[in-house]
Amino acid sequence: MSIERIAIIGLGLIGGSIGLALREMLPDIATTGWDADRDVRRKAAERGLVGKVSDSADDAVRDAQLVILCVPVGAMGAAAQSIAGALPPGAIVSDVGSSKHSVAQAIAKALPDAVVVPAHPVAGTEKSGPEAGFPELFRHRWCILTPEDATPAEAVEQVAAVWQGLGAKVEIMEPAHHDLVLAVTSHIPHLIAYTIVGTASDLEDVTRGEVIKYSAGGFRDFTRIAASDPTMWRDVFLTNRDAVLEVLGRFTEDLTALQRAIRNGDGDTLFELFERTRTIRRSIIEEGQDDARPDFGRSDH
Ligand SMILES: NC(=O)c1ccc[n+]([C@@H]2O[C@H](COP(=O)([O-])OP(=O)(O)OC[C@H]3O[C@@H](n4cnc5c(N)ncnc54)[C@H](O)[C@@H]3O)[C@@H](O)[C@H]2O)c1
Numbered sequence: 001m002s003i004e005r006i007a008i009i010g011l012g013l014i015g016g017s018i019g020l021a022l023r024e025m026l027p028d029i030a031t032t033g034w035d036a037d038r039d040v041r042r043k044a045a046e047r048g049l050v051g052k053v054s055d056s057a058d059d060a061v062r063d064a065q066l067v068i069l070c071v072p073v074g075a076m077g078a079a080a081q082s083i084a085g086a087l088p089p090g091a092i093v094s095d096v097g098s099s100k101h102s103v104a105q106a107i108a109k110a111l112p113d114a115v116v117v118p119a120h121p122v123a124g125t126e127k128s129g130p131e132a133g134f135p136e137l138f139r140h141r142w143c144i145l146t147p148e149d150a151t152p153a154e155a156v157e158q159v160a161a162v163w164q165g166l167g168a169k170v171e172i173m174e175p176a177h178h179d180l181v182l183a184v185t186s187h188i189p190h191l192i193a194y195t196i197v198g199t200a201s202d203l204e205d206v207t208r209g210e211v212i213k214y215s216a217g218g219f220r221d222f223t224r225i226a227a228s229d230p231t232m233w234r235d236v237f238l239t240n241r242d243a244v245l246e247v248l249g250r251f252t253e254d255l256t257a258l259q260r261a262i263r264n265g266d267g268d269t270l271f272e273l274f275e276r277t278r279t280i281r282r283s284i285i286e287e288g289q290d291d292a293r294p295d296f297g298r299s300d301h
């Protein structure tokens, strides 16, 4: 049986993009949505992010076969709690949170009897809110599902089919493994971007405004990432604490080794690392993942 009715809770960048993508790519699926913020609900209705923007979480999920929670990871428990009274028996609950272990625990606590298939579309931009979504966001991008062993296979297949219908490639992972991998590929890079842009800003007096003026290359790329939503990223670091701290420890050791190489004039160490990392970039492009840029093929994002 395929899914015919989906409710989206949280109508920002990801919830809005899912709604638009469903309406465009899987138009036979009826969509409802709700957001805790009245202004977001109004904008979502104006943009037609879902077929019907409901007046309450209960109304949005009452007839749903799949409910997707698209709120910051720190709000997943509250969002799950808000649908507890009206969730139809047998409905699948999913989410899009950037960290998986603690989100699964929060949803399970609020909805102990629900069938839960957590998901993480590895696709996004530095923008947020109901104006930021676009239907192609998930095309050719990974969506990682992290179900428990006991989760019915049919529910996992139904959620996978929806993501594939939106153009995503689906992978299944253990939640803890997901959290470690994403700490390396997404969370620490964001922390580095926030740090370097913060450091540069602190140094503005010393550099007399020239950091911003000359930020055309590498620094400019960092500023895009460092413009990402503060609520979302605060929650990611608080909920994926252990994996982030583990990877950060390794990163700090490697950075210290580079610091030593620079102080000692050890060019070989620097050259060998830079050569190795260039190979990694080239292999990503060869695998056809260069479209990982959020503005790939779009002039308006
Ligand atoms: N932004 C990205 O690049 C990206 C990518 C993949 C996954 N994610 C994950 O997707 C989720 C949503 O991120 P986003 O970028 O769409 O954020 P967003 O800020 O654009 O949207 C989140 C929306 O959730 C609403 N909200 C907050 N608490 C709520 C609650 N209890 N009930 C109902 N609505 C509530 C907010 O009003 C807001 O409109 C996060 O968990 C994030 O980790 C984000």
Ligand SMILES: O=C(O)C(=O)C[C@]1(C(=O)O)C=C[C@@H](O)C=C1
Residues within 6 Å of the ligand: 097, 098, 121, 122, 123, 124, 125, 126, 185, 186, 187, 225, 228, 294
């Ligand atoms: O490209 C960006 O702007 C993103 O930050 C997207 C990105 C990422 O780090 O890859 C950010 C967080 C998500 O959980 C998934 C995707």
